[in-house]
Amino acid sequence: MKALLVGECRDGKLLEHSHELFGFASQLGAETAMVLIGSEGALPSYGGTVYLADASKYGEYNPDLHKRLVQAAVEREKPDYVVFMHTSYGWDLAPRVAALLQAPQVSEVVALAEGGFERPCCSQKMRQVVQAVGSPVVLTLQGGAFPAVVPGGTPQQQPLDVDGKGRGEFLGYEAAARKGVDLSRAEIIVSAGRGVGKKENLPVIAELAKVLGGEVGASRPVVDSGWMEAGAQVGVTGQTVSPKLYIACGISGAIQHLAGMKKSGFIVAINKDRDAPIGEVADVLVVADVMQFVPALTAKLAK
Ligand SMILES: Cc1cc2nc3c(=O)[nH]c(=O)nc-3n(C[C@H](O)[C@H](O)[C@H](O)COP(=O)(O)OP(=O)(O)OC[C@H]3O[C@@H](n4cnc5c(N)ncnc54)[C@H](O)[C@@H]3O)c2cc1C
Known part of the structure; x- marks a missing residue:
């Protein structure tokens, strides 16, 4: 074959x-x-x-x-x-x-x-x-x-050669303007997924990132829903990141997301589903409601 x-x-x-x-x-x-x-x-x-x-x-x-x-x-x-x-x-x-x-x-x-x-x-x-x-x-x-x-x-x-001309002319690629932070340089990223529930819950994720001195990322549905700007998206059509610590909050672990973060040094996933695919790449899977666990963790870390 x-x-x-x-x-x-x-x-x-x-x-x-x-x-x-x-x-x-x-x-x-x-x-x-x-x-x-x-x-x-x-x-x-x-x-x-x-x-x-x-x-x-x-x-x-x-x-x-x-x-x-x-x-x-x-x-x-x-x-x-x-x-x-x-x-x-x-x-x-x-x-x-x-x-x-x-x-x-x-x-x-x-x-x-x-x-x-x-x-x-x-x-x-x-x-x-x-x-x-x-x-x-x-x-x-x-x-x-x-x-x-x-x-x-x-x-x-x-x-390898062929004769003739094409019917179109390639003019070049144009890089999309990158807005917001360059997540590829961040050492700690806390990312929000659809499991966060609604836009109004995002400050909970941002607070954890702030306490850890990290940046906030997102899965694609969070960006597609307009909860966060496109520059925050991690994955195959977003940024590829390899921070020392990646905390995935309410993210299922679709291959397109994993492609952008699986090289992170240490991965913590918080998900209420113990069988979520993110568990396959996570070093630690916390089976919990993100809106209960994350504020409690932030409060502990802030002390
Ligand atoms: C061509 C193509 C490119 C793509 N590119 C990207 C990309 O770059 N990046 C990307 O992220 N996706 C990308 N996607 C989309 C991807 O396939 C998934 O749909 C997406 O990653 C799912 O995002 P999510 O994990 O946030 O949402 P979901 O898959 O809906 O998962 C939500 C998770 O949250 C958990 N959850 C729900 N409520 C709670 C709670 N209260 N507490 C804790 N956990 C909870 C659920 O158990 C679930 O595991 C792409 C898709 C295509 C087709």
Whole structure:
């Protein structure tokens, strides 16, 4: 079984999450090759074949050209799977590649399942197992669902080229303006999740952060509800943090949240559900009502 992994470059560098493709392939038990539209400076530490197309010629992104470059690598490698990360690059390019190859596609894979791939559905409330029929199968992987693996070694480079021009021109990426504190530098973060209940309860979380000399973070529903500003969001679509201490208050531990905080030094989770998935990464799980436990803890620490 063989998987062609589609790496992703930005500003001439391989993006860190491309290593999760190797973690996925290893769980799948597949041999690998990689395709990369980048430069020699972006090559991963990996002893396999890398089909390398020059980003200065094809652009860091250009859907028409990139899909044909991936197709050219597929024709040479004949993989069973073509695997992207579920990023803005992957979710735009993967369906184009699948259409070009007339191949089945499964998006946002979070786990391998008996005979298929597990993916979220119904606004993350449920999981479905999808079995793809045909070959190759095009997949996108949700960030944080598979471990990042650096295989090590020196790649065997294979130049990759296609003729012609794309119908669009890539103008560049624009970084979103970052508002508020830079949580990536914080040593202590106390984060509020939906379990906090309502916006009016947030000062309880902020008080604990203040007593500890830390910053306040949030899960996505807290931001989406307008209780806190977007800059406070921790997770795959928020900030990636690695404080010495992370206190998750009323946060269930969805993979997208864990992806942004699981490298924290010490994790304390306060949750009234003893089976909440956050318990799998927490060093300490306090099974309690956040609105009872947190004020009591703050009062103790303030003494
Ligand atoms: C593409 C994509 C990107 C995403 N990016 C992010 C991201 O960057 N960051 C992020 O956080 N999410 C992200 N999400 C959303 C993610 O899937 C989850 O929905 C979200 O993390 C859940 O937030 P939560 O844990 O606060 O809420 P819930 O999942 O609703 O969990 C609330 C928790 O609080 C507990 N609880 C309830 N009441 C109390 C109480 N009184 N005391 C103690 N505990 C209580 C419950 O037991 C539960 O475990 C993303 C989703 C998608 C599809």
